[in-house]
Amino acid sequence: MTTILKVENLQKSFGNFQVLNQLSFEVYKGDIYGFLGPNGAGKSTTLRIILGLVKSDNGKITFLGNTISFYDKYYLKDIGALIERPDFYGNLSAYDNLWMIAELSNLINPSNRINEVLDLVNLLPRKKSKVKTFSQGMKQRLGIAQAILHKPKFVILDEPSNGLDPQGQADIRNIIRTINQHDNITILFSSHILSEVEEICNRMLIINNGRKIKEGKVDELMSEDRMQVSIRVDNMQKLIDLLSSLGYIFFVDTNQIFTEIKENEIPQLVQNIVANNINIFEVNQNRSLENYFLKLTKN
Amino acid sequence: MLKLIKLELFKIFTRPRTYIGFGAVVFIVIAFQISMYFQGKAIVSFILDNLETTFQMSGNIINANLATYILLNGLLIHIPILICLVTGDIISGESSSGTIRLWLQKPFSRSKVYFSKVISGIIYTLLLLMILGLFSYVLGYFLFGFGDLVVVKQGITIFDQDDLLWRFFYAFLVGTISMLVVTSLSIMISAFATNSIVPIVGTIAIIIVLNVLTVLGYNVFEPILPYVFTTHFNRWQLLFDYNLDYHEIATTIVVQSFYIILFLTIGLIHFKNKDILS
Numbered sequence: 341m342t343t344i345l346k347v348e349n350l351q352k353s354f355g356n357f358q359v360l361n362q363l364s365f366e367v368y369k370g371d372i373y374g375f376l377g378p379n380g381a382g383k384s385t386t387l388r389i390i391l392g393l394v395k396s397d398n399g400k401i402t403f404l405g406n407t408i409s410f411y412d413k414y415y416l417k418d419i420g421a422l423i424e425r426p427d428f429y430g431n432l433s434a435y436d437n438l439w440m441i442a443e444l445s446n447l448i449n450p451s452n453r454i455n456e457v458l459d460l461v462n463l464l465p466r467k468k469s470k471v472k473t474f475s476q477g478m479k480q481r482l483g484i485a486q487a488i489l490h491k492p493k494f495v496i497l498d499e500p501s502n503g504l505d506p507q508g509q510a511d512i513r514n515i516i517r518t519i520n521q522h523d524n525i526t527i528l529f530s531s532h533i534l535s536e537v538e539e540i541c542n543r544m545l546i547i548n549n550g551r552k553i554k555e556g557k558v559d560e561l562m563s564e565d566r567m568q569v570s571i572r573v574d575n576m577q578k579l580i581d582l583l584s585s586l587g588y589i590f591f592v593d594t595n596q597i598f599t600e601i602k603e604n605e606i607p608q609l610v611q612n613i614v615a616n617n618i619n620i621f622e623v624n625q626n627r628s629l630e631n632y633f634l635k636l637t638k639n
Numbered sequence: 640m641l642k643l644i645k646l647e648l649f650k651i652f653t654r655p656r657t658y659i660g661f662g663a664v665v666f667i668v669i670a671f672q673i674s675m676y677f678q679g680k681a682i683v684s685f686i687l688d689n690l691e692t693t694f695q696m697s698g699n700i701i702n703a704n705l706a707t708y709i710l711l712n713g714l715l716i717h718i719p720i721l722i723c724l725v726t727g728d729i730i731s732g733e734s735s736s737g738t739i740r741l742w743l744q745k746p747f748s749r750s751k752v753y754f755s756k757v758i759s760g761i762i763y764t765l766l767l768l769m770i771l772g773l774f775s776y777v778l779g780y781f782l783f784g785f786g787d788l789v790v791v792k793q794g795i796t797i798f799d800q801d802d803l804l805w806r807f808f809y810a811f812l813v814g815t816i817s818m819l820v821v822t823s824l825s826i827m828i829s830a831f832a833t834n835s836i837v838p839i840v841g842t843i844a845i846i847i848v849l850n851v852l853t854v855l856g857y858n859v860f861e862p863i864l865p866y867v868f869t870t871h872f873n874r875w876q877l878l879f880d881y882n883l884d885y886h887e888i889a890t891t892i893v894v895q896s897f898y899i900i901l902f903l904t905i906g907l908i909h910f911k912n913k914d915i916l917s
Contacts, residue, residue, distance in 0.1 A: 421744050425737065
């Protein structure tokens with residue numbers, strides 16, 4: 341695995357308030373790297389430091405093997421970003437906003453590329469509309485379009501689904517998957533919508549109070565934790581007897597049974613139920629990243 | 640750098656606010672010259688301090704030269720307001736709207752971004768003054784024609800029409816330097832501020848306060864007044880002395896240039912090091 345971004349012992353204070361405390365993490369090439377933390381955990385500050393918008397007090401950031409400096413912005417040619425909210429010139433059209441960014445990025449014959457990214461984010465029919473007439477979701481999609489316009493190797497997306505309805509969030513997730521898989525862009529994805537991280541990220545970092553709490557592959561981190569599983573079967577009494585004999589702690593609702601279990605134990609439990617001639621109608625895992633996240637950050 | 644300047648100018652000239660300044664200058668010139676057309680004698684009397692009761696004036700006293708000379712006095716307060724509308728907003732406006740991030744997350748040093756904004760602000764200022772000067776001169780010509788210019792300062796000086804064009808040219812240059820002090824002051828405040836109001840109001844407030852101190856506190860502040868930049872805002876009038884005081888003109892240029900460099904340097908140092916939190 342090639343490291344594309346390495347953050348080591350990052351520190352930042354605003355006055356007496358320490359925002360980041362010895363924060364370290366690594367993003368590998370090809371990752372969709374989830375960046376999680378409660379409000380005020382230091383996510384945006386970290387992303388701003390990576391982008392040279394905020395100066396760190398201490399620490400080292402290496403991008404594509406080179407140590408980056410606050411005063412040397414050359415490395416930014418390989419990075420695209422959407423930080424917090426997408427801000428554009430409202431009196432200009434979507435096309436003109438992207439044209440300015442294309443000019444900044446030295447794109448040759450930018451028109452084709454602008455149309456290409458507008459098409460990707462489903463804004464091509466509105467390219468001549470002024471941005472001030474756009475909905476929040478359209479602005480977010482335009483924000484992603486500007487982030488990938490210059491074909492960067494690495495894209496930082498800070499809460500790109502913020503304020504969107506479920507359809508808008510799904511659109512954003514699809515776009516992120518597309519640019520990661522189709523354009524081979526590594527993505528650092530910060531979100532407070534934890535299910536999103538669970539759904540699209542392969543690796544993740546959880547921070548709280550500016551410190552790293554956990555870092556690793558999403559599926560491995562998830563399998564560490566016990567989850568709640570609900571089971572609906574044809575013979576409730578037989579299932580109760582089975583779970584009691586296997587030593588599970590459970591409780592019974594009207595027509596289903598809830599129990600706490602690790603993810604990797606689910607297949608074995610299902611096999612046991614089937615082996616006892618109990619017909620399964622439904623098995624749902626109710627544990628989510630939310631529970632895991634809350635548990636970690638609460639601690 | 641050229642690309643950044645081009646884009647800055649694109650932004651400036653696609654904003655309605657920019658044209659308020661140009662529109663206001665055109666309106667001021669038209670309004671003044673029309674009133675001069677209809678109330679010329681009263682205005683001349685006011686300007687000549689009723690000297691026409693002592694001297695007999697003949698010829699075309701109300702002309703394009705006089706109109707332009709009077710309008711140049713707008714450099715003291717009115718034109719700075721119009722300059723600040725655009726230059727005060729040039730950094731702070733983007734900080735408050737968040738669009739500054741679009742620029743600072745691109746591979747350009749902050750110094751380049753800053754100077755592209757400074758140069759665009761200077762170009763806007765120059766355009767504003769060019770419109771003031773040229774429009775006043777051209778409209779004045781069509782309404783009144785050309786003629787000799789009567790200037791009343793410590794005494795009366797009458798300049799021949801043929802002796803005026805170069806004086807106006809250099810007077811505008813000196814006046815332009817004064818207005819560039821305003822431009823750099825507003826850009827400096829803009830680098831510190833996070834909204835557009837502070838630099839616009841702040842710059843105008845500083846100019847008004849310094850002007851008031853200059854007038855009301857003349858006796859108290861006299862020793863430092865030559866080093867206060869607002870003192871030099873009407874020094875373009877030095878070009879309308881019969882014998883030019885080159886030392887005074889050079890002093891004005893040096894003092895104002897010092898302030899331009901000072902303000903822009905302070906703004907640059909802050910802009911280069913500030914955390915962008917918007």
